[in-house]
Amino acid sequence: MSGLAVVTAVATTACGGPEKPEANPELAPRGTTVTTAKVTRQSLTNKVSLTGKVAMNPVFGLTTPVNGEIRYLEFEPPKGTPTKSTKVAEVYSGKRVASTISVPAKATFAGRLVEDRASVTSGMPVVSARHAGYGIVAEIEGDQAYKMSGALSSVEAQITNGPGPFPCSVLGTIAAMPAGSIPEPEPKPGEDPKTPPSGTKPGPGQGTKPGAGGTTPSEPTGLRLVCTAPGDVKMINGSAATIEVVTDRSTNALVLPVEAVAGTSGRGKVDVVGAGGARRTVEVELGLTDGKVVEIKSGLTGDETVAVPGPNLPGGKASGSSPGSR
Numbered sequence: 001m002s003g004l005a006v007v008t009a010v011a012t013t014a015c016g017g018p019e020k021p022e023a024n025p026e027l028a029p030r031g032t033t034v035t036t037a038k039v040t041r042q043s044l045t046n047k048v049s050l051t052g053k054v055a056m057n058p059v060f061g062l063t064t065p066v067n068g069e070i071r072y073l074e075f076e077p078p079k080g081t082p083t084k085s086t087k088v089a090e091v092y093s094g095k096r097v098a099s100t101i102s103v104p105a106k107a108t109f110a111g112r113l114v115e116d117r118a119s120v121t122s123g124m125p126v127v128s129a130r131h132a133g134y135g136i137v138a139e140i141e142g143d144q145a146y147k148m149s150g151a152l153s154s155v156e157a158q159i160t161n162g163p164g165p166f167p168c169s170v171l172g173t174i175a176a177m178p179a180g181s182i183p184e185p186e187p188k189p190g191e192d193p194k195t196p197p198s199g200t201k202p203g204p205g206q207g208t209k210p211g212a213g214g215t216t217p218s219e220p221t222g223l224r225l226v227c228t229a230p231g232d233v234k235m236i237n238g239s240a241a242t243i244e245v246v247t248d249r250s251t252n253a254l255v256l257p258v259e260a261v262a263g264t265s266g267r268g269k270v271d272v273v274g275a276g277g278a279r280r281t282v283e284v285e286l287g288l289t290d291g292k293v294v295e296i297k298s299g300l301t302g303d304e305t306v307a308v309p310g311p312n313l314p315g316g317k318a319s320g321s322s323p324g325s326r
Contacts, residue, residue: 035308036273037260039300044255044288046248048148050225052138054159054239059110059218060135060172060226061125062101068093070101070120072112077215081106081132088127091120103129107171110218111180125173128180128218131228134235138243140174140223147247148174148225154246155227159239168227168243180218248288254302255293261286262310270300271307281311 064070068091075086085102088109092098103109110128120126136157140148152174158164225243229235261268261284268286271279282304287295 036305037257037308039254039256039296039302039304039306041252041302042255042293044250044253044290044293044295045246046147046288046290048144048245048247050138050140050144050243050245052136052157052225052241052243054235054237054241055135055137056237057130057132058135058137058171058226059128059130059177059221060107061113061175061177061221062103062127062129063123063173063175064091064099064101064120064126065122066091066093066098067121068098068119069117070114070126072116075109078108082108101127103127104171106133107131108215109182110215111182113178113180123173123175125175125177128177129172130218131171131226133228134237135171135226135228136168136241136243138225138241140225142223145174145223148245151245151247152225154249155225156244157227157229158242158244159233159235160241162236162239163229163233164241165244166229166233168229171226171228174223174225176223177218177221179220182215182217250288250295253287254296254300256296256306257308258289258292258294260306260308260310261294261296262312268294269311270296271311272300273305273307279307279311 070089070091072089073087075088078086082103082105084105086109087100087102089101090097090099091101107129110130113125113128114120152170155168155170156165157168158166225245227243256270261270263269263284263286266286268284269281270284272282273279282299284299285297287297289295
């Protein structure tokens with residue numbers, strides 16, 4: 001009986017074979033292409049979103065477009081809202097006038113930002129001006145300034161629970177400004193220079209006095225954007241608003257899902273899938289991204305199919321959802 005039992009057990013094992021562990025259908029070996037994506041074309045824009053408010057008579061800064069020596073000019077203060085620009089300074093390069101600086105129409109001079117005859121460099125704020133009427137003012141973080149510095153031609157605003165979106169015309173520069181100063185007018189012949197002109201009132205702190213016509217010098221500001229809405233947009237002082245600045249734009253760009261690209265902004269890699277599923281890693285130049293797709297500026301022709309996810313970079317660490325992070 002015992003011999004029969006042994007034979008039976010051997011026979012049973014031979015028929016059934018050794019048991020194999022079940023594979024997890026949710027996992028695939030490393031390197032397996034889970035899915036693929038085709039290179040496509042679309043337009044992309046990069047935007048910076050700012051939070052602001054509607055303000056009355058906002059102050060903005062004017063910059064010098066050239067290097068040189070600034071010389072402020074004397075001018076007659078306007079009566080009422082100016083309907084044309086007012087020339088307030090000249091920038092000299094050597095012995096010639098290299099540029100003039102004018103306060104635009106619908107704005108008044110609010111202060112000198114540097115000393116007369118000071119050396120100035122291109123892009124430096126040298127004059128403050130005060131817009132007559134409503135504007136939208138948004139504070140800017142330091143890391144946003146360089147993204148926006150050359151991209152102020154395409155700006156839109158939306159009043160919270162109000163009008164918009166609408167184009168918003170930028171006034172002056174986004175650069176921070178020191179306190180403005182307005183010199184007292186030169187005394188007329190026979191006039192006592194110690195006697196203040198009639199109609200002037202003491203100015204606010206900072207030791208500055210009102211200038212011609214009792215104009216109050218501008219206060220210092222941080223980085224900020226000031227823009228104005230079209231005339232038919234109803235504005236309410238103090239209302240919250242959102243401003244969007246398009247910092248870059250690419251039309252009909254080659255794009256891929258961000259998950260298909262490994263690398264950082266500028267340079268990256270993708271795995272091109274060929275016949276039979278074979279992978280070939282290709283270096284690409286990266287451009288704009290909207291967080292979902294990333295522009296491929298060079299390295300692909302537009303006919304390729306690529307693996308998703310993209311290749312693993314040796315020694316790389318995941319860094320969130322930024323394009324090509326692996």
